[in-house]
Amino acid sequence: MMPVNGRKLLAIIKEKYQEMDELKSLSALVVIFAMGAAFSPEFFTTQNLGLLTGQMAVVAMASIGEGLVIIMGSIDLSVGSVMGLSNVLGAIIISRYNFSAPMAMLAVATVGGFVGLLNGIAVTKGKIPSFIVTLGTLTGIRGAAYLLSGGLNIPIYEKEFLALNELVVGIPKIFWIYAGFLIALSLIFKFTKLGLYIRAIGGNEIAVRNLGVDNEGVKTLAFTLSGICSAIAGFMLGVRLGAGYPHSGLGYELDVIAAVVVGGTSLVGGTGSLAGTLIGAVIMASILNLMVLMGISAFTQYVVRGVVLMLAALAMRRMVVSIK
Amino acid sequence: MGRGKIGIGITTATLIALCLCSVIIYAYSLFVVKPVSRVDYTIMQNTIFVKSNTGESYITFTVQNTGTVDFVIEAIILDKDVIPLPSEGMSGSTEVKVGQLSALRIPLQKKYEVGTVVNLFLKTNPPLPEAQKFVVASTPVEAIG
Numbered sequence: 001m002m003p004v005n006g007r008k009l010l011a012i013i014k015e016k017y018q019e020m021d022e023l024k025s026l027s028a029l030v031v032i033f034a035m036g037a038a039f040s041p042e043f044f045t046t047q048n049l050g051l052l053t054g055q056m057a058v059v060a061m062a063s064i065g066e067g068l069v070i071i072m073g074s075i076d077l078s079v080g081s082v083m084g085l086s087n088v089l090g091a092i093i094i095s096r097y098n099f100s101a102p103m104a105m106l107a108v109a110t111v112g113g114f115v116g117l118l119n120g121i122a123v124t125k126g127k128i129p130s131f132i133v134t135l136g137t138l139t140g141i142r143g144a145a146y147l148l149s150g151g152l153n154i155p156i157y158e159k160e161f162l163a164l165n166e167l168v169v170g171i172p173k174i175f176w177i178y179a180g181f182l183i184a185l186s187l188i189f190k191f192t193k194l195g196l197y198i199r200a201i202g203g204n205e206i207a208v209r210n211l212g213v214d215n216e217g218v219k220t221l222a223f224t225l226s227g228i229c230s231a232i233a234g235f236m237l238g239v240r241l242g243a244g245y246p247h248s249g250l251g252y253e254l255d256v257i258a259a260v261v262v263g264g265t266s267l268v269g270g271t272g273s274l275a276g277t278l279i280g281a282v283i284m285a286s287i288l289n290l291m292v293l294m295g296i297s298a299f300t301q302y303v304v305r306g307v308v309l310m311l312a313a314l315a316m317r318r319m320v321v322s323i324k
Numbered sequence: 325m326g327r328g329k330i331g332i333g334i335t336t337a338t339l340i341a342l343c344l345c346s347v348i349i350y351a352y353s354l355f356v357v358k359p360v361s362r363v364d365y366t367i368m369q370n371t372i373f374v375k376s377n378t379g380e381s382y383i384t385f386t387v388q389n390t391g392t393v394d395f396v397i398e399a400i401i402l403d404k405d406v407i408p409l410p411s412e413g414m415s416g417s418t419e420v421k422v423g424q425l426s427a428l429r430i431p432l433q434k435k436y437e438v439g440t441v442v443n444l445f446l447k448t449n450p451p452l453p454e455a456q457k458f459v460v461a462s463t464p465v466e467a468i469g
Binding site for chain 2: 093097099120152155217218224
């Protein structure tokens with residue numbers, strides 16, 4: 001065996017580290033957790049970790065779909081509005097029509113899926129940039145949420161639905177729902193051609209089309225999955241709030257995009273993973289949680305979150321440039 | 325050509341899957357569940373005003389129907405005093421339809437002390453569910469004019 005000197009070993013580790021996007025995000029998460037332990041004694045308490053997982057589950061759920069769309073080189077800005085619509089719709093069908101929680105989740109996921117399908121068809125068949133299409137649905141779907149609720153808040157009293165916020169092994173049930181979706185979609189993303197096609201479309205769409213892949217169908221499916229994930233995130237938000245609020249999910253698209261980017265996904269597409277998106281969501285939720293525990297004002301929190309997002313985008317840009 | 329055929333296939337398959345889910349939900353809503361009728365409301369902008377020159381007092385509030393059925397306000401209860409509605413000199417509608425708001429102004433016979441807080445209950449027809457019968461709105465008493 002050839003002896004490997006220290007400098008060479010360090011170079012190999014550095015190279016592997018550069019290749020694994022998730023490892024960078026994981027390093028950032030370790031730093032934040034260390035800061036949490038250092039600055040707040042409440043950070044690592046069972047109660048706070050339960051709260052943290054509940055907070056991050058909503059953003060992380062929507063980030064799964066957004067992650068797929070961003071890896072594909074597109075963007076979905078309608079995430080927050082779909083969350084608002086599904087939150088209101090879920091509240092209405094549960095409190096007024098006595099739907100069971102699983103059926104209500106299926107119903108809101110279907111509606112979210114239709115919104116995503118509409119986005120996908122407009123992008124692929126209409127040849128309109130995803131930014132413009134989803135900007136339109138962002139406004140339209142928010143309007144639909146207001147119309148559906150009449151601008152009113154809809155309280156939910158059903159115990160079966162509210163029980164989804166209860167803890168199982170110290171973690172809220174909604175997090176386990178998210179974990180189920182993450183595992184299922186990660187397996188699809190990793191072991192089927194769909195995942196490969198999504199990454200490939202983000203890398204070079206024309207080359208993929210020339211290979212005979214139905215890139216329009218794949219794109220439409222990715223947007224549909226984004227709609228479904230956002231709708232389920234809105235349903236989870238309803239569990240946390242115990243009500244349907246037509247303005248819920250407002251501005252969430254930025255939190256979701258931030259989680260995806262911080263998780264190591266390039267905004268120009270081609271690189272990224274769903275595991276990275278999970279780490280990104282944990283990072284964003286942990287920063288927010290830590291700032292609340294430290295008593296930092298809400299205004300400063302916005303500034304810090306913006307700085308984190310910019311730093312992540314800068315890191316991603318450097319990585320894309322180095323790949324090129 | 326083959327590409328186009330497959331392309332339509334994925335989009336169509338997605339559409340069919342979503343339509344199938346819609347059919348399941350529609351069937352569920354038709355055959356399994358029944359609409360629930362529940363009275364629920366939110367009281368807002370509730371204040372008792374006392375005219376400083378005459379000592380007359382009146383209460384103003386807005387009630388928003390957040391339930392699933394229309395209701396009629398039969399009386400307001402201020403701590404333990406029951407004031408049946410409609411009362412003389414009141415303005416606003418006691419019938420509140422689903423999703424709508426009704427602003428009421430009701431003259432009061434009793435004298436209220438400025439700076440105190442009174443609990444406001446509503447007696448509605450149909451009544452509030454048992455679980456919410458303790459819903460009250462703390463109403464401040466303020467001087468005017």
